[in-house]
Amino acid sequence: MADSNAPKPSSSVKLVLLGEAAVGKSSLVLRFVNNDFQENKEPTIGAAFLTQKCNLPSRTIKFEIWDTAGQERFASLAPMYYRNAQAALVVYDLTKPTSLVKARHWVAELQRQASPGIVIALVGNKLDLTNDGEPGRGDGDGEGVEGEDSGDARKVSTEEAKSYAEEESLLFFETSAKTGYNVADVFTAIANAIPETSLKSTRGPGASNAVSRGGEEQRVNLNGPRETAKEGCAC
């Protein structure tokens, strides 16, 4: 594997996903980790734990991802998972305004309760359901979307979310777990945004340990082809 021969410094980053149920948190993680999109078959009790590496030019970041359960009542368990997290993905559904309200709540909660230096990314998911769904694709697709009246299910404007993100100094992305659009970018941006110092200081023992136990990545069964994951984080 590409990372095994790289002598780059490696450190782990604890990342937590928060957001209303069904906004696509698990799908985003699955896309990032397995480059796959499918109905979630894994029952989530409390939170699911997954890992994925992200290669930056200067270092390797290993994300330890806590994907929290969707049900509302599990919200009171959230502090257990965001505690010590260095990064958080707060996800909302572009087609569901209430999910942004919930996202704002989580941002406020993290800013008040989580570790002070936490990097928060606000992510509007399900971009494929909007007219901007395939911004990277050619005109053909665009026409196709135009042809359908019901093509745009967007209910949260980019401007609204973006200006909120700026106000609160959050990273901001619109993604589609379904098409994979922007998914890797979110994680790369987070990896880049984690200050070097926080890697050393907060996860010191963990990081060094992770390096020493480098051969053991397979410890978490990711149920998927590994090589696709590389592409997911083409940093």
Added chain:
Amino acid sequence: MFNISSFVQKAQSAAQQLIDPMQGLNLTNSDRNPSKASLFQSQFRLPSSQTPLFEIPAELTIPPLNVTHGGKDHDRGWHYAGRLHLSESYLCFSTTPSSFAHTASTSTSSTFAGQTHGAGPSGNGFTFPLCAIRRVERLNSQNFQFSLAITTWNGIAQEQAKDKAALKDRKDFREQRITIQLAGNRQVCERFCDGLKKGLRGAVGNVGRLKKVIAECYSEYLLRPEEKKNAASPDAGLGVIFKYPGDPKKLRDRAKMRLWAEYLRDNGRNATLIRQPTFHKLIRVGLPNRLRGEMWELTSGSFYLRLETPTLYIDTLDKFLGQESLAIDEIEKDLNRSLPEYPGFQSEDGINRLRRVLTAYSWINPDVGYCQAMNIVVAALLIYMSEAQAFFLLSTLCDRLVPGYYSSTMYGTLLDQKVFESLVEKTMPILWEHLVKSDVQLSVVSLPWFLSLYINSMPLVFAFRVLDVFFVEGPKVLFQVGLAILRINGEELLDAADDGAFISVLKSYFSRLDESAHPKSENPKLRAINRFQELMVVAFKEFSAITHSTIQDLRLKNKDAVLNNIENFAKRTAIRNLGPDSKVLSPEELGALYDRFYGVLYERQQRDLIIQEEQRRRAKASKSRANETVPEHHDHGVEKGRVGLGPSTSLMDYDAFREFLASVSKWAISDAPPPTPRRDPSDRNSYFGSFRRSDINLLSPWGSGPEPADHEFMQRLFRKWDVTNSSSLTLQNVVTGLAQIKGGRDIMGTITYFFELYDDDGDGKVDREGILRVSEALLFLSRRGLEGSLSHSNSTTMLNGIAETDSASLSPPIGGTINERFLGSVSAFIRRCFEYADPDNLGNQEEASQTINPNTPVISKEDPSIDSGAFAIGDDEDEEDMLAFDSPSSQPNTEAKRPDLEPIPPAIGKPAENASRRTVSKAQSEKANVALDPSNPLHITLPTFRMVVLADELLEQFFESSFPTSLHITDGLPNTTSQSSSLTTFSNLNFSRPATLSSSAAQPGLAGAGRGLRGVLDNIVTDASRVAAEVRRRMEEAQRELEKNALPGQRDEDEEDEEELPGPIKSTNAYGGDAERRSVRSSDRDLLDGADAGAGATKEADGSSQSLLDTNIEQEGRVNKVSNTTERIVEFES
């Protein structure tokens, strides 16, 4: 025979341990002090309908059964000393006060006391439903002991009428007959037997039900003679269709089944099962697949729930067929991810069963509804049992075995994680230290173990083995297994330094549970032991010291902290989720509001519970004891009230609202005397100083708080806040409501708010009735004195109502006149309202006033003295004008006398044609009558209302400051106000006020009446209230007049009657509401004169009031200008 005395002693000492186990612990909480009934129910796993009626030391003798047993005690059978219990529908026997009950050792968390003895919580013995007992015979015995022979209905299901006789002869079927020797004096034994007799008689009718219920038990099929097995076997779960998990050979399922068949044949099955030590051993080695479901329901006690209401499951499904709910949506999402690897859940059949059980449960326990992880647990149950069995077992899990795990706050889950952590800290300090150092939170790893009962963590075959023991021995098993997992993996875990590493160590451990624990051992026996067996040994040997009471103690210890955490989280969330209007309140106010809101709901719920409990207790005591009753209500036995425990209370009804208001506003406290005896005013200071809340009887309907008032104003406020018309308020409603009053709004906003409260139909008009109600509300709100910033002509200091009250009780207050003056202001308010009111319908009114007026009695003229006393505000005029309830048509007259009132421009809402009408001149008497004439409907508009309010300095201040500040959200009410009765406070305020004293003392009437100052001053309040009452009375009279017009013949007489009335005026007490009409005494009038003289301001300010009105009209709606004007008035007056 055996030595009975020694066993009696043993049993008695055991019994003593059961008595008052929490003695000496200064705890009040119900879970710190579980009732005997709940301990009894726990011990025998009985439904909450069962209470221990009688208990008695006893010895159980199980006769030798057949050769297969071949025991040493062959000729005498087996003897167990223990206690026999009788409840409404059960006869239970147990050898040990089990670890499930609290033991008298009051074991603390630091010392692990009490042993399970491997016997499980229910010990050896039986739990017989009375309907499963066929016969009880009293045996003859030489030494006058009570010996009972009990024959059960064991095997009733296979008994058919036609071959009953044949069965008797069969070798493989024998009646189950045990003997029980009661130990105790004759009286006690007889009482027990009487109770038993009654119970048995009542249970006769339930035998049919028992038959149906046990028909679903696999044991009935198992023990059926071979030739009768052609009948369909009971539903033993999806496993029958889709195979049970694991290799039956490896599980040695066949051998286990044979052993169980033998045990059940000898010891009874399902309802008639007797637990002997073998029973527990057989469970420890793992239940055979087809019996697993039945044994789970028996050991957990869910069988007894099913027996109680056998059709609840089907009935619930029927009842809610086709209905939708949030829970159902959530269930639907998870159906495909519940043990998806098991073939049964890849089929429609399995998915449908799962859906039905989860849905039915969500209906019978809406507080829990559906929680993720329940899908996994129920899926697992459904592999081994029928839907109905799984349904009742889920119920037992949620209520008893893992309480609060799946609740809407999941407090039980969080609590047990705390408990688990502290057990780890205690039993594995090195590992604990490592966890702390490497900042790994154990819960993220262990929480899923507990939440899904290991079903999702271990391979299914092993998870089910854990469940086998868990259902017999209770929740402590989850902890023992968890600790054993950590101990076994201790070395590796000490190397793991983050969540990921930790998880991977354990994941790989779970995946290799079937491997040999000692693969390299020379000893083949050791080699044969797999890791799971090792786990069980470590769990139940090394951690045998962990008992149910250990867990209970630790739960208690951590409960508050956990609930507080949850509540803080819920509070943050709730406050953050409040709408934008909450932003006008400060975070402190919102926080305090939240606390008060839920505080009131919680306390009310607690009080309800206590009262209900008391009622139940009484009902029970009066009820015939042994009569079996099938409770209709399914009691979940779950605590309620605290936010952290769940959502049971988030709506505030009107009574709760009153209580809430009474906790923040002194005006919302009732005038009724407080429950404690009233003290003499002379010791008030010490009274306040020494008052403690705990003195109040908790059983009072209002708990420790003061009784709230119930005024029409509060009802209006409630209705206004209840925007959804649901007769209840959410926190959001209360926040929105308060934000409108307190949210830094300008005075105009508050005035508008008040106006709208009384504008019932929202048409921008408040009618005559409304005006009266507004004034009543003003009096109501001010009757304990005004708060906020009040300035007046005598004193320019800003006064705080409470400080004022306090100082008033100590020394003559400087500003004591304010509250009296406010009464004057209210009088003026009424007068002005009527003065400036608009007629509803001009044409009608004109007519009506002309035709009716001459016939209407003219009270104000007849009794001028009253007018000047009660209503004199602008009494620079002559008497007739005192009671100036001027009709709109009287306007010109007023204008003539007070030219400064004249220029009321149309801007304040007076239609131009109105002005022209004003030119019609009428006699004073007519004016008054028209105003009161119900046939002349009139109303005020918001601009008029504003004008009238702003015309009075005190009223203005009331709306600007006093009313908003009277709601003490953050600081609450000091005890002084909450406990003092209003009127006393009021008179205290005025006590020895020099002005009043001198002026009133000068009145002979006062001295003559010989009443104390206090009574006189109380009257001031009453008199002011009377203003409103009087107006109301006159309206009624006018109405009567109107009616009499239809019968002209009688009219004159009646009129005379009116005039002949001896008292000058009749009045009803606006607050007491009593029909008694009191006449105003001359002393009161005089006093009021004096008060008015003292207040001065209102009178003299009249001129300035008018100029205020002018300015106000020009600058309507602009706050700062208005307040400027206010200042000007103050200057003018001083």
